[in-house]
Amino acid sequence: MCERKALIMRVPATADAAAEARRTVHDRCGHVPGHLLDVAELLASEIVTNAVMHAGGILTIAIEWDLEQLTFSVSDDSPDTPVIRDHSAEDIGGRGMRLVDHLAAAWGCTQDPDGKGKVVWFRLALCAVLDDRGATPAESIRVP
Numbered sequence: 001m002c003e004r005k006a007l008i009m010r011v012p013a014t015a016d017a018a019a020e021a022r023r024t025v026h027d028r029c030g031h032v033p034g035h036l037l038d039v040a041e042l043l044a045s046e047i048v049t050n051a052v053m054h055a056g057g058i059l060t061i062a063i064e065w066d067l068e069q070l071t072f073s074v075s076d077d078s079p080d081t082p083v084i085r086d087h088s089a090e091d092i093g094g095r096g097m098r099l100v101d102h103l104a105a106a107w108g109c110t111q112d113p114d115g116k117g118k119v120v121w122f123r124l125a126l127c128a129v130l131d132d133r134g135a136t137p138a139e140s141i142r143v144p
Contacts, residue, residue, distance in 0.1 A: 004066045013052040018045040039103050044072050046096035047120050051076040073121035081109045
């Protein structure tokens with residue numbers, strides 16, 4: 001049986017929050033294979049950045065992991081659900097949730113029962129299934 005580990009931290013929704021999330025994923029999840037650790041750091045940065053930009057306040061970040069999967073979540077005080085936006089090649093931003101959708105094994109958003117906030121999460125499978133070229137989804141994705 002795999003030992004499941006967890007970490008919960010509260011951070012202010014400042015410009016440093018995404019970097020702190022990336023550092024924490026990197027420091028605490030050393031067993032994650034290199035390319036998937038890069039993906040975990042990227043996706044953590046994306047959903048924390050969304051919370052900073054659209055919610056503010058104090059964020060609660062939770063990371064749970066074992067040998068098979070890593071789940072990362074961020075709770076904030078905004079009820080607004082993240083959306084996968086259409087974008088053009090000239091757009092500077094707006095690709096974050098598209099990256100999450102393409103690279104995570106699963107992701108979602110759960111509204112707080114009081115309607116005053118939400119939890120956005122993603123899960124990475126650490127025992128990834130390979131595609132017909134022998135690449136994991138994280139290795140084969142190209143986002144324009």
